[in-house]
Amino acid sequence: MKAGLIGCGAIGREIAYAIDSQIPQLELFLVYDVEKKKANELVNKLKRKPRVGSDIQQVVTETDLTIEAASPKIVGELLTLAEKQGKDLMIMSIGGVLNHLELLNRIKKEGKCKIFFPSGAIAGVDGLNAAREKNIQSISITTSKPPRALLNAPYIIQNKIELENIKKPTLIFEGNCEEAIKAFPRNINVSATLSLAGVGMKKTKVKIIADPNITKNEHKIEVKGEFGEMEVVVRNVPSSINPKTSYLAALSAVATLRKMVSPVKIGT
Numbered sequence: 001m002k003a004g005l006i007g008c009g010a011i012g013r014e015i016a017y018a019i020d021s022q023i024p025q026l027e028l029f030l031v032y033d034v035e036k037k038k039a040n041e042l043v044n045k046l047k048r049k050p051r052v053g054s055d056i057q058q059v060v061t062e063t064d065l066t067i068e069a070a071s072p073k074i075v076g077e078l079l080t081l082a083e084k085q086g087k088d089l090m091i092m093s094i095g096g097v098l099n100h101l102e103l104l105n106r107i108k109k110e111g112k113c114k115i116f117f118p119s120g121a122i123a124g125v126d127g128l129n130a131a132r133e134k135n136i137q138s139i140s141i142t143t144s145k146p147p148r149a150l151l152n153a154p155y156i157i158q159n160k161i162e163l164e165n166i167k168k169p170t171l172i173f174e175g176n177c178e179e180a181i182k183a184f185p186r187n188i189n190v191s192a193t194l195s196l197a198g199v200g201m202k203k204t205k206v207k208i209i210a211d212p213n214i215t216k217n218e219h220k221i222e223v224k225g226e227f228g229e230m231e232v233v234v235r236n237v238p239s240s241i242n243p244k245t246s247y248l249a250a251l252s253a254v255a256t257l258r259k260m261v262s263p264v265k266i267g268t
């Protein structure tokens, strides 16, 4: 299968290295980045050399599977191209889908292409998928971050919250996912993944805690439903290339690709 990669940053690089050395069933045929230098640098580090693409459309047209690891801004265009050309797509900037839910639903109905959303920086999406087969009563996510990681969030600025004065774990926001995304846009991917896999933005509850005692971002997901109860906690190590990105997100992209080509799938 020919794959094309859009975005040669923290996640894109991890994906390219993994395909190159560990997933022989995939051929990385094209890589593209708005910063061409990054694409060239990546190609130089790979044993099986892909070509450097010139735009998004070329990547979709000339490959079987497009892997997006770039920006939420291009997700709408990619979904449109995938729908028109019947090409598969894996999306990391899942927050970008929220403005295109109608298109996503149409793609679901038409069934001409497949769209993959890796679990990214959270865990438990497998259990949530199973739980959703029956009634779900509640889903919530509590995200704890070191106070400095919340700097410049619109909610912090608007409410004049003095993060440097926080000396103990402090709940600073409580609302639904829709409100949380506006208040803390950096949480958008985690919120979008949980909402799309679960019960939607309005019914998913979010708490944000500023905790001066932690160094890693922590997500605690709680689900109650007909199946019983589930609690999942992830404490994420930041990517060494991009500290805003959790290393687990890049690994989840690689795991999704490996699952796509593997004849045996566990925990799907």
Ligand SMILES: NC(=O)c1ccc[n+]([C@@H]2O[C@H](COP(=O)([O-])OP(=O)(O)OC[C@H]3O[C@@H](n4cnc5c(N)ncnc54)[C@H](O)[C@@H]3O)[C@@H](O)[C@H]2O)c1
Pocket (backbone or CB within 6 Å): 006, 007, 008, 009, 010, 011, 012, 032, 033, 034, 035, 038, 069, 070, 071, 072, 073, 074, 092, 093, 094, 118, 119, 120, 121, 122, 189, 190, 193, 241, 242, 244, 245, 246, 249
């Ligand atoms: N699903 C999740 O849980 C999750 C977790 C972390 C990051 N992400 C998202 O994944 C994406 C990639 O993350 P990252 O850490 O690798 O980011 P990064 O900033 O390290 O790399 C992004 C790369 O994409 C390139 N790029 C930006 N806009 C582009 C465009 N329009 N066309 C082509 N290339 C473009 C940049 O030049 C950069 O090289 C981001 O949108 C991020 O929000 C998702």
